[in-house]
Amino acid sequence: MTVVLRAEALSRVFRGAGEDVVAVREATLEVNEGELVVITGRSGSGKTTLLTMLGGLDAPTSGRVTIDDVDLVTAGSALDEMLGTRIASIFQTAGLIPVLSAAENVEVPLRVRRTEPAERDRRVAEALRAVGLEDHARQRPGELSGGQQQRVGIARALVMNPGILLADEPTAQLDSETGAQIMALIAALVHERGTAAVVATHDAAMLARADRVLELHDGVLQPREG
Numbered sequence: 001m002t003v004v005l006r007a008e009a010l011s012r013v014f015r016g017a018g019e020d021v022v023a024v025r026e027a028t029l030e031v032n033e034g035e036l037v038v039i040t041g042r043s044g045s046g047k048t049t050l051l052t053m054l055g056g057l058d059a060p061t062s063g064r065v066t067i068d069d070v071d072l073v074t075a076g077s078a079l080d081e082m083l084g085t086r087i088a089s090i091f092q093t094a095g096l097i098p099v100l101s102a103a104e105n106v107e108v109p110l111r112v113r114r115t116e117p118a119e120r121d122r123r124v125a126e127a128l129r130a131v132g133l134e135d136h137a138r139q140r141p142g143e144l145s146g147g148q149q150q151r152v153g154i155a156r157a158l159v160m161n162p163g164i165l166l167a168d169e170p171t172a173q174l175d176s177e178t179g180a181q182i183m184a185l186i187a188a189l190v191h192e193r194g195t196a197a198v199v200a201t202h203d204a205a206m207l208a209r210a211d212r213v214l215e216l217h218d219g220v221l222q223p224r225e226g
Helices: 047-054 077-085 102-106 108-112 117-130 146-158 176-193
Strands: 003-014 021-032 036-040 062-067 087-090 164-168 196-200 212-217 220-223
Touching (some): 003 196, 021 047, 021 062, 021 196, 036 176, 047 164, 047 196, 102 117, 102 146, 117 146, 164 176, 176 196
Parallel strands (some): 021 220, 036 196, 036 212, 087 164, 164 196
Antiparallel strands (some): 003 021, 003 062, 212 220
């Protein structure tokens, strides 16, 4: 299998006026194409901090993250390209633009990349179809349920055909049934598209779908027991 995402001795220390806080302590991780890795742990254990470093949104205090053997810290302008095309993130809330339709929200990354209109329309339709919302393309976020809004957020992440998907508590704002549907959707998309995914979650429904489950405890990443 091909390793696409690698973290080596990754640490993040937040300096304060008083005692320093170690959010992540020498985490090491490899994620392969088509692999779904779930990271669990209590609130405040460092899951969000780890994901932001894996996605190049925050620089580690020490250690490094490489994607396709490119070091994110030293990538320079290449990092912007990777964030736009290679890495996609899903958050607790979909973060949709209220005045735009579902389709218009999904196409935002393509407009930023100045994708040709015909190609843009094709990819938006494909992404909405992948999350089962092809019949809701013209509806605005306020006309959609919470689960549907999260699906639009997933479609927006998928429209760039990323090789790596990072999801931070994607079902935290959803009821258990809708959350299970979102988790099933993420798992199916990962395994069908060969995407590498890291999902931070408390949701027990996702654990059974994971290829691997790791736990963060006081900033230390380790295999989950049991």
